[in-house]
Amino acid sequence: MRSIDFSSSYRTLGCLKVFSGAYAYRFHEFADPCVDSPIIYMATITEIAQKFEKANIQVRKGASPSGVEAFENKAGVELPEDYRSFIINVGNGGRPPCRLLSLDNWDYSYWIKNPEESFAGEPCLLSPKCREHGENWLEHLGIAEAGDLWDQNKWDPMFGTIAIAEIGCGLSFSMVITGEYRSRIFSWGDHAEIPPVFYPELSFSEWMGNLLNKKLNGRPVHFLDGRLK
Numbered sequence: 001m002r003s004i005d006f007s008s009s010y011r012t013l014g015c016l017k018v019f020s021g022a023y024a025y026r027f028h029e030f031a032d033p034c035v036d037s038p039i040i041y042m043a044t045i046t047e048i049a050q051k052f053e054k055a056n057i058q059v060r061k062g063a064s065p066s067g068v069e070a071f072e073n074k075a076g077v078e079l080p081e082d083y084r085s086f087i088i089n090v091g092n093g094g095r096p097p098c099r100l101l102s103l104d105n106w107d108y109s110y111w112i113k114n115p116e117e118s119f120a121g122e123p124c125l126l127s128p129k130c131r132e133h134g135e136n137w138l139e140h141l142g143i144a145e146a147g148d149l150w151d152q153n154k155w156d157p158m159f160g161t162i163a164i165a166e167i168g169c170g171l172s173f174s175m176v177i178t179g180e181y182r183s184r185i186f187s188w189g190d191h192a193e194i195p196p197v198f199y200p201e202l203s204f205s206e207w208m209g210n211l212l213n214k215k216l217n218g219r220p221v222h223f224l225d226g227r228l229k
Contacts, residue, residue, distance in 0.1 A: 043209025045085045051212040052090060057098050057224055059091025071103055074117035080183040082205040083164070083175065097226030099166040108163035109172045109189050112156045124160025124179040126186065130195040137195035158188075164204070165223050173223070175204060 043051075052059065065088055072078050079087075087093075093102030101108055107115040130137040138157065149155035160178035167173060170190040176182050183203045188196035201207035211221050220227035 043205050043212070045082060045089060045205060048086065048205060048208055048212065049090045051209075051216060055212060055215050055225075057215075058095035059098060059100065060093045060095060060102065061091070062089055063087045063092035063103055068103065071106070071117060075177075076118060076121035077178055079162075079177060080175070080204060082203055083183075086204065086208070094165075094224070097224075099168075099223045101163050101165055101172075103162075106162040108166065109161065109174045110156050110158045110163075111192075112150065112153045114153075115156065119156065119159050120162050120177060122159035122178065124176045124181065126157065126161065126176060126196055126198075127181055128184075128198040131197060133195065135193040135195075138192075161186075167223055 068079065068084060068088060078084070087103055091100070093105070094100035106117075106120060110119070125141040125143070130140070133140045141157065143149065143155060150157075158174065161174045161176050163172045163174045164185070165173040167187060167189075171187055172189050173185055173187050174196075176184045176186070181198070184198055185201060185204065185207045186196040186198040188194070199207060201210060211224065215221045215224060
């Protein structure tokens, strides 16, 4: 079986070490200001670019279309169109304190060693229902001997997803790019037993549009601006 003990395992990036399941759930919700957002705002990439400039959020140079296409060819799947447009036309990753990830860091949320781009094109088994199963969520993904496969570097629950932003303390925001929940954003990564948390927005542009509106209204969005309060 997998060598780590799911009951006490954690990841850390030099800040909190999260052992308590109850605490980890609270940290997940704290990590994303959109988790309880009742209003979904549909934003275009042009509007998002304008709001990034207005909010003075610094991002890196956009990715080249050929570079994005090269990744898609290796993955065997196209990126959602709005995200593809964002990383080409707005920015491919953030500059501190913005912690958006570049496409080169697509595997930030994977726990296996040396992930291949083709893993991002595998069927994604994650869904919003994962959270209903609590610490047993991995058992409900339908993968026989998932622990052994994970330990042997042959499988990862993040198959079919790419990381898009670092939250901190091992957590990241990721996006589903295959299957029924394609384009949905979720957070995961600090503790193997804690299931991914999906957010209500149905696409990257909706999710980012809501976050930018909150920042422009004076509310902190800490992975974009470094503010906690």
